Amino acid sequence: MKATSSLVNRIGVVVGVVVLTAVVSMATTLAISRSIEGNATAINLAGSLRMGAYQLLAIAADPAQRSDAGETLESELQRYDARLAHQSIRQAIPDSADHPLTRNYRKLVETWSGQLREQLKQSPPGGPVADTLLASTTHFVGQINDMVGVLEQRTEARIDLLHVIQVFSLTLSVIIVLGLFLDFKTRVLKPLRTLMGIAEAVGERDFTRKARFTGTDELSQLGVAFDKMTGELAVSYHELETEALIKTRELEKSHKALELLHIASRSLFANHDLCSGAIPMLQDLEQLLGIGPIRLFLHDKNVNKTVEAITTATVQRPYYCKDHHCNACLVTPEEYDERPSESSDGRRLLLPIRTSSQLLGTLEVWYPADEELSATARRLLEILSDQLATAIYLERQITEEQQLTLAEERAVIARELHDSLAQSLSYLKMQVARLRRLEIGGEQQSFHSEILDELSLGLNNAYRQLRELLTTFRLNLDTPDLATALQSTVNEFSDRLGKPVELAYTLPPSTLSPNEEIHTLQIVREGLANAVKHAQATEITVRVSFESPRVQVSILDNGKGLPVEAQPLHHYGLVIMQDRARTLGGKIAIQNRPTGGVEVTLSFVPKSRHLIAYEASNG
Incomplete structure (x- = not known):
């Protein structure tokens, strides 16, 4: 009151008029400022609803975004509901039911709740976007644009009214000052101009200008209030700008990451x-x-x-x-x-x-x-984990199908050999037995006996090779992995040998393909068969290891070793093993050990990487 009395005493009634004008102007300014407070946030949120509608449309059409039974789409719809009913938007809507902005907002909510939201939930993933859904989204975005336009017009009208009031007050003050009191120019007009400059600077997003008044009258207090207001506005605007920049960068990262995941998904499913x-x-x-x-x-x-x-x-x-x-x-x-x-x-x-x-x-x-x-990064990583899960699952399914196909093909070949060649060899053996019973006298008897012995030896060897071949073809890798299949094979030959066969297996999981596993198993079986039948061994060891990048397989025995000619007559097992090694792209070495016995060594590089084979019992 002291400052007011001093001002009234100095300039009398005219200053009172000016004070009254200033008070009315200030009150009106504050009222209008409060009426448009939060409108900027409401406009930003309402504008973001447009982009959010198209994002929901993209999520509804993308099957990768709708994993886990549609939980991702439902969560996005709930977040969109929260944004549509945000407090800042509701505060900007007038209480009057007949106001255009109120009607626009009511129609917008009805369109979303009664039409678009259900269409988004019912949209099938992975297919083309329905025309009705696209039309509904476009109509909904148009309603958002209408509401934003009305909200902007209403805000601009309040700002224009604020400018009119300020200009009117300034004009009245200038007339009174120029006509009556020179002191009025210094104490009233100059502070008002300063405050108007600050208001205009704020309108241009310049919050650096300050009044810095040092007096005790009402205008000085108003200057302090303006300084405080511009300071708070500067902080708020900086925070909003920073948040918008962060969100923009996150969106850019999300866009790039989605493009990267899209390219990666094609790569994962293309080259296995x-x-x-x-x-x-x-x-x-x-x-x-x-x-x-x-x-x-x-x-x-x-x-x-x-x-x-x-x-x-x-x-x-x-x-x-x-x-x-x-x-x-x-x-x-x-x-x-x-x-x-x-x-x-x-x-x-x-x-x-x-x-x-x-x-x-x-x-x-x-x-x-x-x-x-960030939540965005976490969501992207969750999408990545879903893609990897799909790729791994499909690769395991392919591996299982390859194993089944290979087993079926070998079973068919085994049946054909058994029904044709095996029966023919059995018939020939019986005919040789009949020839032996015939008595052939004279000087040709020894010659005929020698021929029959050779025929019998050849037929026996051919029949034994055929039986081994049938065993090989009927061999299924129906165990969970190569290690279990080898252990079963070792147990089988331990029973045939009468002594345990040692197995040292250090191969990492998923090293070999199904075809490589079956060839490796067959080579080991052939090596064990040779050691048990021909070597007269008492100790046999099988070693399977991985010396990156090569797989090393060794079968060692302490038997009598290889003969000088390296392979017995009419014995084709070693040739078959070498053929299998060439099929694997490797080589096989068969040599006598310095301490006695034979060492068979297979070495090859796996031709491709593979995922861990799928286990049907876990499905």
């Missing part, structure tokens, strides 16, 4: 190669999201533990690596030390690789502990 198909994509995703390293562990159904399948960064070549010409995952020790880990201030995210009924593995993602993993 988990390593070369996934590592480049994972490394690009690490660079995009600022995460890594990423490791994939697959569940080994035979030993109840996880087995590392791929990694995006390692100092030493992984033990399971079969391609020494590939350096995709190798990094320098300096680069590796800079990456997040348990020992270098890193945090770990574990995502399950699973189908609807089976857990296939785990995706391990490391990221810096001082940087929280």
Whole structure:
């Protein structure tokens, strides 16, 4: 009151008029400012609803986005419901039911709840977008545009009214000051001009201008209020701008990551190669999201533990690596030390690789502990885990089908041999037996006996080879893996030998394809058959190991060893083993051991990488 009395005493009634004008102007300004408070946020939210509608349309049409029985789409619809009913939007809607903005908002909510939302939920994934759904979305976006337009017009009208009031007050003050009091120019007009400049600067998003009044009258207090208001507006605008920038960057990252996942999905399903198909994509995703390293562990159904399948960064070549010409995952020790880990201030995210009924593995993602993993990045990684699960499941199905097809083909060949050649050889053996019973006298008797012996030996060898061939063709790799099949084979030949056959198996899981596994098993069986039948061995050892990138198989015995001519007459087992080794793209070495006996060594490089075979019992 002291400042008011001083001002009234100085300029009398005229100053009172000016004060009254200023008070009315200030009150009106505050009232209009409060009436449009939050309109900017409401306009931004209403505008974002347009982009959100098209995003929902894209999610409804994309089967990868609608995993887990549509839970992703439902969660997006619920978030859209929350944004449509946001408090900032509702506060900007007038209470009057007849107001155009109220009617627009009511129609918008009715269109969303009564039509578009249900059409989005019922839209089939993976197919073309229905024309009705597209038309409904376009109509809905048009309603949003109408509401935003009305809201902008209403806000601009309030701002225009505010400008009119300020101009009127300034004009009246200038007339009074110029006509009556020179002091009025210094104490009233100049502060008003300053405040108007601040208001205009705020309208142009310039919050640096300050009044910095030092007096005690009403205008000085108004200047302080303006300074405080512009300071708060500057903070709010900076926060909104920063948040918008962050959201924009996240959207850009999401767009790039989705493109990357799309390309990676085609690569995974096209070449059936988990390593070369996934590592480049994972490394690009690490660079995009600022995460890594990423490791994939697959569940080994035979030993109840996880087995590392791929990694995006390692100092030493992984033990399971079969391609020494590939350096995709190798990094320098300096680069590796800079990456997040348990020992270098890193945090770990574990995502399950699973189908609807089976857990296939785990995706391990490391990221810096001082940087929280955004919701967008987490969603992208969940999409990645779903893609990997699908690729792994399909590859296991293909592997199982290949095994079944191979077994069926060999069974057909075995039946044909048994029904044709085996019966013919049996008939010839009976005819030779009949010839032996015939008495042939004279000097030709010894000659005929020698011929019959050779025929009998040849037929016996041919019949034995045929029986072994039938056993091979009827051999099914119906065990869970090669290790179990080899153990069964070792047990079989241990019974035939009368002593246990030792098996040393250190081959990593998923090293060989079904065809490579069956050829390896057949070579081992042939080697064991030779050792049991011909070598007169008392100790036999089978060793199967992986010396990256080669598979090494050895059959060692302590028998009598190979003859000087390296292979007995009419014995084709060693030739068959060599043919199988060439089929595997490797070589086989058969030689006498210095300590006695024979060592058969098979060495080859697997031709392709493979996922862990699918186990039907787990399906």
